[in-house]
Amino acid sequence: MANDKVSKISKRYEIPIGPIHPALKEPIRVEAEVKGEKVVKVDVKRGFAHRGIEYMGMKRNAIQTLYLSERICGICSISHPYAFVLASEKALGIEPPPRAQYIRTIIAELERIHSHILWLGVVAHEIGFDPILFWTWKLREKVLDVLEAITGNRINYAMYMIGGVRRDIKESHILALRDMIDYYRKAADQMKDIFLSDPIYKARTKDVAKLSQDLALKLNIVGPTARAAGLRVDIRQDIPYDAYADIDVRAVVPQDIMGEVNGDAYDATLVRIYEIEQSLDIIEYCINNMPEGKLLAIPNYVALLTTIRKTQGEGIGAHEAPRGEVIHYVKYDGTRDGPVVWKVIAPSYNNINCWGPLLLGAEVADIPVVIAFIDPCLCCNDRIAFVKDENGRVLDYFEIHNMSVNKTMKIKRMLGV
């Protein structure tokens, strides 16, 4: 092919990263054209993990949809229900009891701790630092044990309910939480020691994935990635909800810690390690000031579903997930007991936009770091799928259905069934 020859003469290689690649934990495709070790052209293609979960949710009742939303992503298995519950409560006009609000906040912060530690391990793995991956994930076991003790499972906690929470935090759990806080205070210091002072970690992450404030604002970057670029954005600070309204949460930005902002992967590490400490402070405040009271505004699920069937309304719920802000839009129209419209916006959707500009001009060795530093969650990300024919025309539902039927017929003919 003529194209091949040209690329051979100019010594350009096309490096296909994904949909299956060791640097990726979930499917996405990055097509990078490299010249030597420099990336000269890059294209990011998404849409490998679309599951039509929003459509499924709009066919079920609200309680079922809440638990479907928990299955959007395994690591954010509190973030999506949290946003859904907040949106639903706004739409239905339910106020959760104060104790439930505090318990929700504790669980959400526990999830942030485990997600951030997981990220630290993943980024270490991407630069070939597997022993640190094992070490950080060993540390992560503690918070998973605590979550298991409180909620009954290590992930997919099934804790939230519209108008409250399903399980109480008992005295024994509080003891375990205090023990865990001490453990992670020490572990966070160790992590600072090991990550921030390691010479090769520094060499591999300093000035890599350098996101400027302007670019971050332009591309609408959210979460720790934006905070690493020096932007003070944090839903817990900007639109406080639940127990965060009682706690003065401030966005963790590198300029407060180190005095300067680089916006690189090293700063992202810094922000995440300090956010673990911030989460510990929030949990400690919550257990010390936990109000007494009931757990659910409407304890009977049947009554809750009846309320939903009778209520018209819409609401937007925003929660600061470990990866950034996750936003759910829910609309109830008073005819059925589930949402008629359910829309999910996950943080990775915004954050993946920065891969293109950051990868351009980077080295091949930096590709995994750039991919990992935003902590991409691709199953949160794919909300819609287009199927195009060879002319680029978008096929609609009936055409795809017909094509599937025809293919089945063809296979049947081939097999002689």
Added chain:
Amino acid sequence: MTLATIFYAIGFPLLGIILGLLYKGIDRKISARMTSRIGPPIRQPFWDVGKLLIKETVVPENAVAWIFNVMPIVALASSMTLLLYIPFGIIKAPLEGYGDLVVILYLLTLQALAMAIGGFSAGSPFASVGAQREMILMMSYEMPLAIVITGFALIYKSFSLSTIALTPVWTLVGPVGWIGLLLLLAALLIVTPAELAKLPFDIAEAETEIAEGLLSEYSGRNLALFYLSDAVRSFAMVALEVALFFPFTFSQGFGLQFSEPVSYIIEGLWFLAKVLILYILAVTLVRTSFARFRIEQASRLFWTYVNIMALLGLILVALEVM
């Protein structure tokens, strides 16, 4: 053709493979324990090779098939030959007198070269990038390695490894030479992981970056041969370092005398123990506690710091000897 020749031709490579795989097993076990894991059983590398040998060998469509298939054999053969030049304690090297340190230098290069050519011939972008990286890395670390060997040639006025292994190098020089030798040793220890393609210099086989790079298209028997050559080379490289810097025999060290057959066994075991300790320190510990460099960082490290270190060592040694 004598019986001894047959033993050296068949027995020695076999012994080399067994020792190489055994040391690889120990290395994996200790590395696992360092990361709080249980790790595979020590016999795991033998199983790995056995399993690879019964797997299908796939040659990619756009690979240059004959180069692609020959290079693993070249790599293993060069590693095996390398082993034949290294004296096992007081047991003399089988190929003693047919070559010296310079040959060893070339054999070390040949193995890396075979991997790089195999990578280029695979016709996959990952393998090509890996091969490019391997070539750059090779050009970077060959210089310090050559300097170390020159230093030894200066001291002994000979390139023969048997002469070097006979008298410990530390007894031949004074305090200035000692510092020089320590610098040379440090340079050699930094070169070791690069030579063996282990972390922090496994840049050509970076898993997360270029999906095992050079080896990405290899499978079945070819991969088993590369695996074996890697195991044998790791053992040979560390054995070479022991022969160069720590040739102290057991009887010398502890002032004991043994009768002829017993002393061979004891010295052989003593040598293996020394290799094991150095293997754990220079390979296992290093590969467990560092992340991977970028290629240009590694290159800069070798061309500036390690080169300066090695040259300084050479100058000190030369001052002492001249």
Added chain:
Amino acid sequence: MPTKAMFLMIRQLLQRPFTNPFPVKYAPKNVTKTIEKVKLGQMSINNPIPVPDGFRGKLKYDPERCIGCRLCITVCPANAMEWIPEVRKIRHYVTRCMFCGLCVDVCPGKKLPGETAPVKALSMSKEFLLADYDKYSDNLIVEPTSKEQSLNNQEPSSDQK
């Protein structure tokens, strides 16, 4: 160059491994034979880490207490419950279950004569080792009656389908 990570690795070398060697420390030569041996009691395996109270494992179903209110079917997000109209009970497919425990929360239960409070028909056990070759194996379907009986009951109805 000694780094902090290096000291950490040396420290971990001196500690015991963190891994719980469940079910066996090393992969056995023949997995199926090992499983058979364990089933026969000729070999013991290491225990998994104990689960806490409130763990959500395989669903337990007591058809005696089931009043057939179908509330669990209403709330089940995964549609893992099937209604059996003939006996007015439910059948639960464990492979579809997402272990949220909503059915347990919503189950009203039944008060047998001589009891003061109703006891729920559904509860979460601590059983979590549910791997199987067949997703419709006996172990993965919770039936209202014993398997043989239900098979006899089911045969005509399944033919009708």
